[in-house]
Amino acid sequence: MILISLPIRFTLLVWMLLFPSFVFAQNGDPIAGKNVFRKCQACHTVENGKHRQGPSLYRVIGRRAGTAEGYKRYSEAMKNYGIIWDANNLNIYLENPKKALPGNKMPFVGLKNIQDRYDVISYLEQVAK
Numbered sequence: 001m002i003l004i005s006l007p008i009r010f011t012l013l014v015w016m017l018l019f020p021s022f023v024f025a026q027n028g029d030p031i032a033g034k035n036v037f038r039k040c041q042a043c044h045t046v047e048n049g050k051h052r053q054g055p056s057l058y059r060v061i062g063r064r065a066g067t068a069e070g071y072k073r074y075s076e077a078m079k080n081y082g083i084i085w086d087a088n089n090l091n092i093y094l095e096n097p098k099k100a101l102p103g104n105k106m107p108f109v110g111l112k113n114i115q116d117r118y119d120v121i122s123y124l125e126q127v128a129k
């Protein structure tokens with residue numbers, strides 16, 4: 001029964017109390033994410049086929065990078081990225097786009113706050129339904 005020793009269990013408990021956002025970090029809030037998305041709106045919409053400086057992010061999760069229909073301004077780097085966007089790789093890309101994919105031309109510094117990233121990702125998941 002006692003697989004985890006008592007001091008370790010206690011340490012884990014303290015961690016969970018001190019850093020709930022660390023333990024429950026996967027929980028994005030789509031309503032907060034809509035606010036975060038204001039930072040993206042100058043260049044992106046979430047409407048199908050409506051592109052600005054950046055491609056529409058309608059149903060971006062589950063889509064192959066660099067393939068929004070009708071968007072002509074992709075960099076070679078994005079066209080050749082080859083990944084399917086999911087919560088995990090979006091999290092990495094949005095933290096620091098230039099570092100995640102050198103040569104991509106999204107002129108955005110990134111979202112440094114992890115909760116902001118989870119929130120905006122969960123907003124993008126929501127609007128796709």
Ligand code: HEC
Pocket residue numbers: 036037039040041042043044053054055057060064065066067068073074075076077078079085094103104105106107108111120
């Ligand atoms: C100043 C304009 C600008 C802002 C602000 C911006 N983006 Fe972008 N975004 C772009 C451009 C341009 C591209 C295309 C990059 C390329 O082809 O290299 C892009 C590409 C993307 C892609 C890849 C899309 C695809 O079809 O593969 C995602 C995802 C993305 N942006 C998400 C975001 C999110 C989320 C935010 C806000 C937190 C944001 N962007 C803010 C301009 C912007």
